[in-house]
Amino acid sequence: MDFGLLLHTISTITPDRPWGIDIPNYFWFTGSSAAAFIISSFAHVFGMKQYKPIAGFSLLLAFVLLAAAPFNLVDDLRQPGRIFNFFLYGWENFPTSPMKWGVLLLLSYPILILFEALILYRPYFVRAYHQSQKALARQVYRLASLGRMELSDAEEERDHRLGFILGAAGIPLALSVHGYTGYILGAVHAIPLWHTPLMPILFLASAMVSGTGLLLVVLPLFQKFFTDFKQVDREMMQKLMRLLAWFIVIDLAIRFFWLTFAMPFNGEERYALERFFSHHFYDVVFIEYLLCLILPMAVGFSSRLSQKIPLVILMGVICAIGVWLFRWNTVIGGQGIGKSTPGLLEYHPHFWGQDSLLAIASNWGIFIALLMIVMAIFPWDKEMATHYEQNKGGQ
Numbered sequence: 537m538d539f540g541l542l543l544h545t546i547s548t549i550t551p552d553r554p555w556g557i558d559i560p561n562y563f564w565f566t567g568s569s570a571a572a573f574i575i576s577s578f579a580h581v582f583g584m585k586q587y588k589p590i591a592g593f594s595l596l597l598a599f600v601l602l603a604a605a606p607f608n609l610v611d612d613l614r615q616p617g618r619i620f621n622f623f624l625y626g627w628e629n630f631p632t633s634p635m636k637w638g639v640l641l642l643l644s645y646p647i648l649i650l651f652e653a654l655i656l657y658r659p660y661f662v663r664a665y666h667q668s669q670k671a672l673a674r675q676v677y678r679l680a681s682l683g684r685m686e687l688s689d690a691e692e693e694r695d696h697r698l699g700f701i702l703g704a705a706g707i708p709l710a711l712s713v714h715g716y717t718g719y720i721l722g723a724v725h726a727i728p729l730w731h732t733p734l735m736p737i738l739f740l741a742s743a744m745v746s747g748t749g750l751l752l753v754v755l756p757l758f759q760k761f762f763t764d765f766k767q768v769d770r771e772m773m774q775k776l777m778r779l780l781a782w783f784i785v786i787d788l789a790i791r792f793f794w795l796t797f798a799m800p801f802n803g804e805e806r807y808a809l810e811r812f813f814s815h816h817f818y819d820v821v822f823i824e825y826l827l828c829l830i831l832p833m834a835v836g837f838s839s840r841l842s843q844k845i846p847l848v849i850l851m852g853v854i855c856a857i858g859v860w861l862f863r864w865n866t867v868i869g870g871q872g873i874g875k876s877t878p879g880l881l882e883y884h885p886h887f888w889g890q891d892s893l894l895a896i897a898s899n900w901g902i903f904i905a906l907l908m909i910v911m912a913i914f915p916w917d918k919e920m921a922t923h924y925e926q927n928k929g930g931q
Contacts, residue, residue: 555871556883556891558612560863561899563717564746565605567739567859570710571747572598573649575779580652580696580703590772592656593758594751596910599649601750602713604903606642611895634719641716645709652702654680655695657914662687714743721866729812729870734794741790744783745829746859752776752852754907756845762911768845777848780855781836784829811873816865824865828858 576594578584587594610616622639630636654661658681665677665685684691718736725731755776756768795809813820832851835841842848868883886892 555867556612557864557868557885557893557896558608558891560860560867561896562605562608562612563714563739563863563867564860565601565608565899565903566717567714567743567863568747568750568856569598569601569605570714570740571744572601572751573706573710574744575748575751577703577707580656580699581707586772586775589769590751590755590776592653592914593755595649595653595656596914597751597754597907598710599646599653600903600906600910602642602646602649603906604899607899607902608896611890611899614890634716634723637712637716637719641709641713645706645713648702648706648709652699652706653914654682655698655702658682658684658695659687659692660915711740715740721870727870727873729809729866729873732794734790737790738794741783741787742859742862745780745787746856748776748780748783749832749852749855749859752780753849753856756849758911762915770843770845773845773848774842777836777842777851779836780851781833784833784836784855788825788829788833812865812869815872816869819861820865824858824861828854828861 572594576591578587579591610619626633626636661677661680662685665674668674668677715736718739721730722732722735759768760766832855835851888894
């Protein structure tokens with residue numbers, strides 16, 4: 537064996553994890569964005585008119601989540617100027633590089649969401665154009681209406697058709713935007729906990745849980761403070777809670793296959809999972825599974841409990857936290873049991889600076905601020921609400 541290579545290998549062993557708290561937070565944001573977009577597509581693409589009243593809000597939530605997510609990557613780079621390296625280098629490896637897939641996805645997916653939102657809210661912008669007396673505002677509304685200033689039945693039919701096309705095209709993009717993050721982990725041979733083809737599916741299934749949970753938390757706030765009728769749609773909250781319960785069933789089923797195949801039959805992955813559970817047994821089993829998945833699932837399938845709005849909102853919070861913990865345990869915990877450095881890597885997030893708790897809090901602040909701005913630009917006024925209710929009545 538080359539003695540110099542051995543010394544180099546030993547010298548590169550470090551007690552620091554390469555990826556810190558920014559990365560699980562980024563994974564959570566992109567996954568929740570994908571889930572919100574898919575829920576919005578239930579009405580536009582799959583014809584499930586019962587979700588029509590929240591299709592626009594869910595679409596905007598997907599856009600804001602994705603807009604806030606890349607700030608985690610910029611912070612993780614330590615030097616923000618390195619962001620240009622994503623676009624300048626590595627394209628020769630594009631067919632086999634999930635990170636290069638991510639560059640294109642992070643550019644194309646938000647543009648598609650934005651255009652679909654403009655199509656969905658075009659009637660509002662047209663009405664605002666005719667009602668406004670300010671020249672600048674009228675130009676902005678005209679631009680937001682994509683130059684189509686009519687509100688005829690033919691134009692509305694065209695909007696429905698364009699919404700269907702964009703929604704159908706956006707579903708694979710939404711799945712890919714979060715699925716590629718699972719590919720990034722699954723392709724790493726050095727981390728046995730990550731190296732499984734199920735990793736993209738695990739991430740997508742848990743993302744549907746976190747996205748629906750976040751929607752249960754934010755939707756009643758939006759309806760209470762950003763709509764003219766100032767009340768929470770209790771029926772819709774119950775439907776979303778039932779939907780969340782089914783997403784949890786799917787998530788648990790995929791995790792069951794992952795654990796039952798890996799632990800008995802895969803030597804390296806079995807060792808990684810056994811070591812991981814030995815160190816994180818209580819927080820994974822009791823908090824992540826029982827509290828954050830099993831309990832909300834039981835509430836979702838209970839007709840009586842799912843009618844209690846405060847309890848439903850609490851279950852949404854718990855599910856969102858549980859999936860964030862899954863991202864944390866997978867990314868941070870997985871790096872602690874690498875092939876060459878099992879148990880040696882340690883990570884304790886700092887309070888201040890880059891890759892810190894304050895950085896994550898700031899990212900959530902950016903998300904909240906962007907959501908408030910978007911909600912102010914794309915309001916849900918009485919006329920649009922009436923329009924949605926009329927469509928809902930045809931289900």
